[in-house]
Amino acid sequence: MLVLVVPTLVLAQATDTVAPPQFTDRAEARRFHALTEELRCVKCQNQSLADSNAAIAQDLRQEVLDLMRQGKTDAEVKHYLVARYGEFVLYRPRVEPTTWLLWFGPAAVLLVGGFVVAGIVRKRGGNRQAAAAVDEDQEW
Known part of the structure; x- marks a missing residue:
């Protein structure tokens, strides 16, 4: 068959x-x-x-x-x-208004991401300095 x-x-x-x-x-x-x-x-x-x-x-x-x-x-x-x-x-x-997002969108996302990362790093750096200052003032 x-x-x-x-x-x-x-x-x-x-x-x-x-x-x-x-x-x-x-x-x-x-x-x-x-x-x-x-x-x-x-x-x-x-x-x-x-x-x-x-x-x-x-x-x-x-x-x-x-x-x-x-x-x-x-x-x-x-x-x-x-x-x-x-x-x-x-x-x-x-490159025209209807395709701006296609052309410039990735760069804008990268730029915004860079600002977010920089803000997080700056915020964490400030917290570490404040924590170090508190530890130095304490007596053991």
């Missing part, structure tokens, strides 16, 4: 292999790869468009290539994708 089931399972798997894009020259290939490395897959979230195997990533790679061949600049291609999918599609979002 197992001998009959295994071959059908192998044949039942999807075989949607997409052919890699055909570039007109090396400059187009380099530009395409650079762009797809800078863009994030909207489904995988932690993979670039170049690394993702998701169906939407394949569609977006084709869209990027089509926009490049229409004569769009890298900035125009990115702007097009941001307009459709939001700022999340960029690995390096622009």
